Amino acid sequence: MITLLDYGAGNVLSVINAIQSQGETVTLVKSAADIEKAERLVFPGVGAFGNMMAILQQKGLVKALQAYLAADRPFLGICMGLQALFEESEEAPGIKGLGFFQGKVRRFDINLSVPQIGWNGINIKKPSALLNGLQGEEKFYFVHSYHVVPENSDIILTTTNYGIEFVSSVKKGNIQATQFHPEKSGTLGLSLLRNFINPQTAEAPIPSRQQDKTVLAKRIIACLDVRSNDQGDLVVTKGDQYDVREDGDVRNLGQPVDLARRYYEEGADEVTFLNITGFRDFPLEDMPMIEVLKQTSKNVFVPLTIGGGIKDYTDKNGIQHSALDVATEYFRSGADKISIGSDAVLIAEEFLKTGVQTGQSAIEKISYVYGNQAVVISVDPRRVYVTSPDDVPHKVIETQFPGPQGEKFCWYQCTIKGGREGRDLDAVTLAHVCEKLGAGEILLNCIDKDGTNSGFDIELINAVKNAVTIPVIASSGAGSAAHFHQVFSETEAESALAAGIFHRREVPIAAVKAYLSQKVEIRL
Ligand code: 1PR
Numbered sequence: 238m239i240t241l242l243d244y245g246a247g248n249v250l251s252v253i254n255a256i257q258s259q260g261e262t263v264t265l266v267k268s269a270a271d272i273e274k275a276e277r278l279v280f281p282g283v284g285a286f287g288n289m290m291a292i293l294q295q296k297g298l299v300k301a302l303q304a305y306l307a308a309d310r311p312f313l314g315i316c317m318g319l320q321a322l323f324e325e326s327e328e329a330p331g332i333k334g335l336g337f338f339q340g341k342v343r344r345f346d347i348n349l350s351v352p353q354i355g356w357n358g359i360n361i362k363k364p365s366a367l368l369n370g371l372q373g374e375e376k377f378y379f380v381h382s383y384h385v386v387p388e389n390s391d392i393i394l395t396t397t398n399y400g401i402e403f404v405s406s407v408k409k410g411n412i413q414a415t416q417f418h419p420e421k422s423g424t425l426g427l428s429l430l431r432n433f434i435n436p437q438t439a440e441a442p443i444p445s446r447q448q449d450k451t452v453l454a455k456r457i458i459a460c461l462d463v464r465s466n467d468q469g470d471l472v473v474t475k476g477d478q479y480d481v482r483e484d485g486d487v488r489n490l491g492q493p494v495d496l497a498r499r500y501y502e503e504g505a506d507e508v509t510f511l512n513i514t515g516f517r518d519f520p521l522e523d524m525p526m527i528e529v530l531k532q533t534s535k536n537v538f539v540p541l542t543i544g545g546g547i548k549d550y551t552d553k554n555g556i557q558h559s560a561l562d563v564a565t566e567y568f569r570s571g572a573d574k575i576s577i578g579s580d581a582v583l584i585a586e587e588f589l590k591t592g593v594q595t596g597q598s599a600i601e602k603i604s605y606v607y608g609n610q611a612v613v614i615s616v617d618p619r620r621v622y623v624t625s626p627d628d629v630p631h632k633v634i635e636t637q638f639p640g641p642q643g644e645k646f647c648w649y650q651c652t653i654k655g656g657r658e659g660r661d662l663d664a665v666t667l668a669h670v671c672e673k674l675g676a677g678e679i680l681l682n683c684i685d686k687d688g689t690n691s692g693f694d695i696e697l698i699n700a701v702k703n704a705v706t707i708p709v710i711a712s713s714g715a716g717s718a719a720h721f722h723q724v725f726s727e728t729e730a731e732s733a734l735a736a737g738i739f740h741r742r743e744v745p746i747a748a749v750k751a752y753l754s755q756k757v758e759i760r761l
Contacts (some may be wrong), residue, residue, distance in 0.1 A: 239434060240275035242302075242318075244292045247283030247607055250571045252315065254535050255420035255427055269301035278305060280319025281420070282609045283573075283670040286342065286383070287329030289317050299335065306337045306412055313367075313433045314414030316381065319407065321386055322414055325511045338407065340387040347400025347497055350708045350731060352382040352610040352677050356506060356760040358407050358451030359395035359417070364440035367413050368394070369432050371461070373444030375425050376454055377417035377761045378540060379405070380573070380610045382677075384416060421540050421573065423501075454760045455725050456732035458507045458710060459500035459739050460556045463493050463526065463545075464514045471525045474513070475737050477688035479617070479656040481513070485562055490740040494532045500739065501537040503746040506760055508533070508541050509680070509734065510578070511615065515545025516579050516654045519552055527570045534571025543567050544576030544615050544680075548599060560599030561606065568607060575603065576613035576680055579653035582660055585670040589662070594674065604675030611705070614671040615680040617656050618649035618664035618697065632665035634700050649683075649697055656684050664697065670703045679705060680734065683713040688737050692715025698728040710734050717742055718752035725757045 239256050243249040253263050256279070260759055266272055280302075284287055293299050306312060306322070323334045326342035334342070345351045356376040361368055369652050384403040387393065394413065397405035406415040413433070419426035461473045466487040473490045476479040490496070497508045510533075512518075512526050530543060548566055551557050564575045577584075577599055584598040592600070604612045622640025623717055626633040631648040639645055649664035668679050681701055683694040693711045702709045709732040711724045715735035724733050738744040753759050 238276055239263050240266060240271060240278050242272070242278060242280040242298070244282070244289060244296065244298070247281075247611070248568050248571060248573050249281060250531070250569060251534050251538070251573070251722060252279065252281040252420045255430055255538055256434065256573075258369055258538075259427060259434055266298070269297055272298065272305050273302040275305065275310070277311040277313075279313045279315070279433075281315040282319070282321065283611065284606060285324040286317065286320060286334070287332045289321060289514045290329070290332050290334060293321075296629050303335055303337065306335065309410040309412065309429050310432075311411045311436070312413065315418060315420070316416060319414035319416050322384055322386070322412070328383055328385060337410070337412065338385075338387055338392060339389060340385060342383045342493070343386050344383050345400060347401045350706055352380060352707070353399045353453065354380045354610060354678060355456050355731060356454040356710050357397050357417075358448060359397055360447055360451060361395050361443050361672055362393050363408070365394055365408055365413070366437045367408065367429060367432050369437060369439070369441040370428055371425075371441070371444055375446035377415075377419070377426060378421040379417045380540070380611060381416060386490060391629060396400075399453060402450075420465060423538055427439060427538060438486055452758045453504070453731075454758050455753070456506040457504075457721065457746055457759070458734040459505040459746065460511065460712065460734045460736040461493055461496055461511045462511050462513045462736060463529070464512065471529070473740065475688060475740055479684050484516070493529045496740070497533045497541075498536050500746060501539055504750055505539060505746050506732070507539055508537060508757050510541070510543045511576070512543070512545025513655055515547070518546055519550055519558070521558055521566060523554065527566060529570055529701035530567065530570040540573040541571055542574040542576055542613055543572040544578060547575055547577045548580035559602065561602045564599075564603045564607065568611070574611050574613050574678070576615040578615040578617060581614045581616075581671055581676070582651045582653050582662060583669060584674065586660065586662055588670055588674065589666070598674060599662055599675055600671060600674040604677065609675050609677035612669065613678045613680050613710075614675045614676045615682065616664050616667060616701075617652045617684060619652055619656065619659065619684040620647045621650045622647045625635050631663035632700065632704075634696055636696055638696075649700070652684065665700050665704045668701045672705045672707050676707065678708045678710065680710045681712055686714030689714050690738065692716060692720040693724045693733065695724065695727050696729050698724065702729050708732065718749045721749050722753060722756055725753070
């Protein structure tokens, strides 16, 4: 029996599912007494340090946790469950951590995108039963902006390189904690959880095949555009330049839960669901998407993102719901990240008009509670050609692909409602403003390229990537494995997403990875 400390923020369901998939039962901590009687305690966490410690205090769990740790009883911390063990964090100055380990949690101060999102390796520093079975070359899923800096180097179990060498897991006696997410690291992560659940006495030696420096892999993401068809069934569909109808009917490319599982088994590094008519619906009443997430997270142990309809709204009974409520429901149903499309454009417009950061927008509120890394902005831009950069007050680029009248310049117009409405805002400015408001990643679609199989819009991706310091997902237009190589060699995008070629089995994920394997760092 595993006791799981759920302090109320983030995707705990995935951890429960991962443990249960190993044949173990899980009981949740409801009060300090449950910690006192736990046999093996798992403390997963996402979100922000200050919010986490405030909830632990409110629930009266801090003393029980400190006593559990001091007694050296079996403990596995994950992500924030690692950071909580230290004295304090730069994320929340003045707020005390559990203080079991001496040292601080610091923000990455590096020349790379922050947060670090994706699959990176570990360098094992000492023998441990937890890492039994590893060869030293494996990659695990990380998503964080802060890392721990212990005062005592004896507790370091692994380190990882991301701009600097940082501590990616610690171990002292029976107290172990990882910065990476085993529950999101595929079968390898599950085997690590198994090692914790069924402890072995033998400590695995340090593997001999370790690299000197680990490298973050470029991610390959499978995207599932989901909506109801005219018969009312929830289906995965796919558009050509966002038009999902063929001969009048919504294209049906399969069932969301089945396809997500297939992509996990085929090696997708992440799976994204976009509820493409979400802007029309009220997601909390749109229970099928929640059920899709719940079902998917039972069998898919890589990160899941959900987008569509995440905004404040008033239901038909006049009851107000906040975007934060919607996001919370998605996180509790198995999502690791939420993605905001239409509402992000409206939020950015308002910010540009007033210049005031109110703290009340969906981006600010959700990132405050769940951390920046959980908030993705999905951008749906369309090219608008101009003859001169002075024609419009937008970020204009010089393009190698002139417009219909031979125009040599263009800007990327943001749209809302799935491309149905163009706005007076460009994609570069949108991305920049959303980062400022707390977004952690940009999902950069391109309506002109969507479904064309003609390759990613490299000019768009470079323009946006140069304007932000958060990771960018290149999306729209993938037609071959070579297109992924092109996007990773000609832009700094951290990941690339495709839909049509995967759904139609034209280019399987494995073929993309095989093509990239000697050319760019990927997770095999
Ligand atoms: O505006 O917050 O409710 O979110 C709605 C979400 O649904 C947005 O993220 C928006 O991008 C998405 N969406 C809305 N309408 C469509 C549509 O296709 N009619 N899909 C749509 C966006 C684009 C990608 C696609 C890539 C790769 N789909 O997700 O998967 O272009 O396709 P490809 O590899 O086949 O070229 P809100």
